[in-house]
Amino acid sequence: xxxxxxxxxxxxxxxxxxxxxxxxxxxxxxxxxxxxxxxxxxxxxxxxxxxxxxxxxxxxxxxxxxxxxxxxxxxxxxxxxxxxxxxxxxxxxxxxxxxxxxxxxxxxx
Numbered sequence: 001x002x003x004x005x006x007x008x009x010x011x012x013x014x015x016x017x018x019x020x021x022x023x024x025x026x027x028x029x030x031x032x033x034x035x036x037x038x039x040x041x042x043x044x045x046x047x048x049x050x051x052x053x054x055x056x057x058x059x060x061x062x063x064x065x066x067x068x069x070x071x072x073x074x075x076x077x078x079x080x081x082x083x084x085x086x087x088x089x090x091x092x093x094x095x096x097x098x099x100x101x102x103x104x105x106x107x108x109x
Contacts, residue, residue, distance in 0.1 A: 002072035005084070007092060007097075013059060014059070018058070019053075024042075024062050024063060025041050029103070035105070049080070057083060058081065060084050064087065064088040064090050069086075
């Protein structure tokens, strides 16, 4: 069973330098994403899972938490230490946390 976390705990993990993978589509990512989040669309996970360190706790985020939970279930079943962020990017932005736009992981707004 995949683990989930709330936005408060995620903010703390992010501040501590934990890696984040955004599993949405590129256009969604470009609209708004957590600064530093790496884009690996859910449909590409089977081919790109090797880009995630299975031994390092990695946070998965999407729009609201549904896709990231499915991605976490997939990766957890393959031995990865991943956690789905409940509330997703929409919740992150709504709570007033900084976010980035564009196709690159940076550019904070």
